[in-house]
Amino acid sequence: MRVAVVHEWLASHAGSEKVVEQILQLYPEADLFSLVDFLSPEQRQFIGHRTVNTSFIQQLPFAQRIFRQYLPLMPLAVEQFDLSAYDVVISSNHAVAKGVLTAPHQLHISYVHTPIRYAWDLQHQYLQQAGLERGVKGAITRVILHYLRLWDTASANRVDRFLANSEFIARRIWRAYRRPATVLYPPVDVSRFDWQQPREEFYLTVSRFVPYKRVDLTVAAFNRLGLPLVVIGDGSDWSRIEAMAGANVKLLGQQPNAVVTDYMQRCKGFIFPAEEDFGITPVEAQAAGAPVIAFGRGGVAETVVHGKTGVLFSEQTVKSLEQAVNAFEMGMYELNPEQSRRQAEKFSIERFHEQFRACIEQTYTGFLQGNPVE
Known part of the structure; x- marks a missing residue:
């Protein structure tokens, strides 16, 4: 079985790249295609130091x-x-990777992290945050996104089987393409965490500083609460977040995995205010035994058990997060670190390997026999 893996772009080792990493471990002879490859020599280990087939971009x-x-x-x-x-x-796929051209005798399985967010349900939010609601640039962007949606819908027909990284994304796939998707949660390296470390009196959030991650919401809430907060990450919103952070908020910038692991193992609680497709960091926090306080929409509603491994708040507002933290501080929830660890192990790398390999091989066997894929 000759396998090709197609990914949009290789510029970092973030969530979708961690999925690619595990797929390549399952199929070490696979060839890798990406529109661009700007990984540094130090970053190339996760793709097995492969030569990447890139595009004219x-x-x-x-x-x-x-x-x-x-x-x-x-x-x-x-x-x-x-x-x-x-x-x-x-x-x-999180943008265009599923649009590759294949022949009738080839099986195409697309693992979807999300349909293109900024072209579908988040278009208006994207335009607002980018300052493109009005003017010539805004009009041109709307036209581009319109045609991108048309292409995105048409290219969905090139996929034999869709896999989604959460029930939330499976619903997005149905909304955009009217195609069913099998949910296969992404791999999380839970083994790197020790859940039995003593907890300390600070809260933690780990995130890229981009608008939809809502780091500003976390900082604003903790400014009002006056509780110690450690923030790990950086991005385009750094200056704005730095300007609004109070004396109780400690910004560490981007940190290596070892530092993130250490803070997750010691924090009193992990804060996650974003609406994410899946959300790896809340699962990592649970693997470290940390209670998770998160906005209860998106993939996190499938990974955090309210009242048992964390607290889910209902509105993406400062007030709602503040109320959730106060309820946690008052001891209204009995959250058990061992229970959190058991929940996180449902999303382990070993589980992903087993389920992904079985899915590919069963689908390919049926495909060769002429059975319908879906």
Whole structure:
């Protein structure tokens, strides 16, 4: 079974890349395709130091810095990959990877982290945050997103089977493409955490500093609460977050995994205010035995058990988060570290390997026999 793995872009080792890492471990002979590859030599270990097949976007001016701005060209670029030598194509999709062209004798399985957020249900939020609600640039962006939606819907027909990283994303796939998806939760390295460490008197959040992650909401709530908060991460919103942080908020910037692990094992509680497709960090926090206080929508509603491994608040507001933290401080919930660890182990790497391999091989066997994939 000759396998090709297609991913949108390789520029970091974040959530979707961790899924690709495990797929490549399952299929070590697979070839890897990506629109661009800007991984540093130190980052290449997770792809097995492979040579990556890239698109023409790799060679465009200033691509390393602004490759995301070439989004209008990405549907064309992904269609130029020649995958004719492979039996199975696995696309890792959060933008355009599922749009690759395959032949009738090839099986295409797409693992979807999300349909393109900024082209579908989050378009208005994206335009608002980017300052593109009005004007010529805003009008051009709306036209681009309109045609991107048309292409995205049409290219869904090129996929034989969809896998979704959560029930939340399976519903998004149905809404956008009217196609069913099998839920297969992404892998989380729970083994790196010790859940039996003593807890200390500080709260923790780990996040990229981008608008939809709502780090500002966490900082604003803890400014009012006056409780100690440690914030790990960086991003485009750094200056704004730094300006609003009170004396009780400690900004550490980006930190290596060892530091993140240490803080998760010691924090009193882990704060997660974003609406995420899945959300790996709340699962990691539970693996470390930390109670999770999170906005109860998106993938986190499937990974955190309210009242047992964490507290889910109902509105994405400062007041709602503040009330949840106060309820936790008052001891209204009996949260058990061992129970949190058991919950996190449901999302282990070993479980992902077992389920993903079984899914691919069973689907491919049926495909060869001429059975309907879905």
